[in-house]
Amino acid sequence: MYKNEFDNLLNQNKTFSAYMFYGQSTFLIDYYTNLVANRLGSPDEIEKMYFDDFDFKYAKDKLLQSSLFASNNILIIKLEKKLNKKEVTTLIEACNTNPDSKVIFACMDDSEFKTMGGYFTQKLNAVSVRMFSPFPNEAIRLIENHAKQLNMKYEMSALNNLYFMHRQDLSLCMNDLKKLAILDETITPDLVYKHCFGIGAVNFEDFLHNLISSQDISLDLETLLEEGINEIYLLNQVTSFVQQLFMISSYIRVYGSANAKEILGFVPPKNVWEKKSRLAMNIKPEKFSEIIDYLLGIELELKSSKISNQNLYLQACLRKISVLIR
Incomplete structure (x- = not known):
């Protein structure tokens, strides 16, 4: 079930x-x-x-x-x-x-x-x-429900920021809500940034943006994998990010402007959404299918082949994405 x-x-x-x-x-x-x-x-x-x-x-x-x-x-x-x-x-x-x-x-x-x-x-x-791992809109609803249980006053943008700060790790989000509840004031994005700290040395959202915008991600990629992030999980996050960009691009081309709530089912932090929208429009529509096919091919290789070092294999494959986007 x-x-x-x-x-x-x-x-x-x-x-x-x-x-x-x-x-x-x-x-x-x-x-x-x-x-x-x-x-x-x-x-x-x-x-x-x-x-x-x-x-x-x-x-x-x-x-x-x-x-x-x-x-x-x-x-x-x-x-x-x-x-x-x-x-x-x-x-x-x-x-x-x-x-x-x-x-x-x-x-x-x-x-x-x-x-x-x-x-x-x-x-x-x-x-x-x-x-299964919850979709972002479902995860943020869980965070909001927990905030209500703690009788917290909050801005939805603050809960969104908390979720993305922790790389979509709900356990860390729930722990931080308990800490924020002690403040007994309306939780804003500024309070989240002041009192909470994202995991790891790399901002995950920035990493995904830099990867798809063909910037050098070598050091950040090595850091993420050294921190112990699972190769399949990382690959799935990249694929999900590209799929979101495709939905944003398609929506804008049909309706002229992007509506985060309709496209994603939730409203991300403003700065995250604006960067993502710009990136989506910078990629040619026909490239999305090529990138997603490439990522799915990597996942199939990781799951079905006896690759001796999945870490190094994934690093090499992700670095090739910039070639596909050009």
């Missing part, structure tokens, strides 16, 4: 005996794990078992026995490696045997857990939800 389907069930107050969250977005996995757990019971009724602390026998016994001090018995199990089918189904069945119990699996991987997701069936009153 995908997130949107699960959201509909949540809105209908549908509950299950067992839940499994997995996929690309560790933030959403944690977010929905905590959201569901807190809907099912109070903090005192929730127990957590993380990674190496997992003990199958203890988990089974806990789920089969009701708590003497609480009406709900909720167990969160966070995993990096999948469990076998027998263990998973035994724990789910324990929750069906004891209706006071619920188990939530937070699985920190995508491909590792695809098979395990199939064990969560309607017959067992269990659900598995695959979490």
Whole structure:
């Protein structure tokens, strides 16, 4: 099941005996794990078992026995490696045997857990939800919802700036919101820049702009990869950036001016949007298809070929983009 389907069930107050969250977005996995757990019971009724602390026998016994001090018995199990089918189904069945119990699996991987997701069936009153990285408009809505929960006053441009400052890392954004909430004043872009600091030595938005505008990105590219950014993630961000430029270019050519809300679904910081719009119009329309095909070809090579050093391979490939744009 995908997130949107699960959201509909949540809105209908549908509950299950067992839940499994997995996929690309560790933030959403944690977010929905905590959201569901807190809907099912109070903090005192929730127990957590993380990674190496997992003990199958203890988990089974806990789920089969009701708590003497609480009406709900909720167990969160966070995993990096999948469990076998027998263990998973035994724990789910324990929750069906004891209706006071619920188990939530937070699985920190995508491909590792695809098979395990199939064990969560309607017959067992269990659900598995695959979490993909949120689109920017969805991510900013999550930031805004959290700001409202903290009773913060804010300008939307400030939340946008915070999101882009942290290279779209929602965990860092949420942590900074808690820090900003202490100020007890309307959060503006200036306050964000004053009190928050983007990760890494390289501004990611500037890096993408410089790459597509054929500027020298060698040092920044090396720095990003040395900081540990994943090669596939970096490539996907470049592809997404080019796709945005194509949408902006197409919209302007049809309507004469760009509308960020209609094109992207959200409004970026003014300086980011103006730079992106200018760059989009500087690229010939026929070049977009060529660049995107090139980037998708690199991704296919990285995922399907045995490239000994993906880091160096990606650096070499990205440096060739300037040749395509000329």
